[in-house]
Amino acid sequence: MNSQDIAAEIRAYVVAEYLAGEDTSDLTGDYALIDSGVIDSLGLIRLISHLTETYQVSFDDIEFGPDNFRSLDTIVALIETHSVTPVQ
Template sequence: MSTTDIAGQIRTYVVGQFLAGEDASDLTGDYDLIESGVIDSLGLVRLLSHLTQAFDIPADDIEFTPDDFRTLDSITALVEAHAPAAVA
């Protein structure tokens, strides 16, 4: 799976779960999801749960901070770093 595919899957999830029915045209790779209020603390938990399931990431084995979830680009980098089998 390419970086573009991973980023696309993450974007689709974020739009579907946190921006349903809203305009997502501003949602670029570097858009701040936390500062803008798209994702709150509960949203971080939901997103982490999704990532662990969708990309087979062992959440117990990784260290992360809210900054890892700040943008689509940072989330994609987190997935690539912790699920190397996801990138072929």
């Protein structure tokens, strides 16, 4: 999966899971998902579980913090640096 595919998949997941039925045309890669409450603490657990299953990544303790999930861009970057299979 290339990084555009990853970005598209993660965006689609976030939209379906947290923004169902809403106008998301202005959901940019740098939109503050955590600070604006789109993903709350319970939502973050679901997101992490989705990412670990879909991309076979494992996050160590430090990276679990919300900072790495603050926007679509940071989530994609996190996946790219942690995928078991190298991203092309």
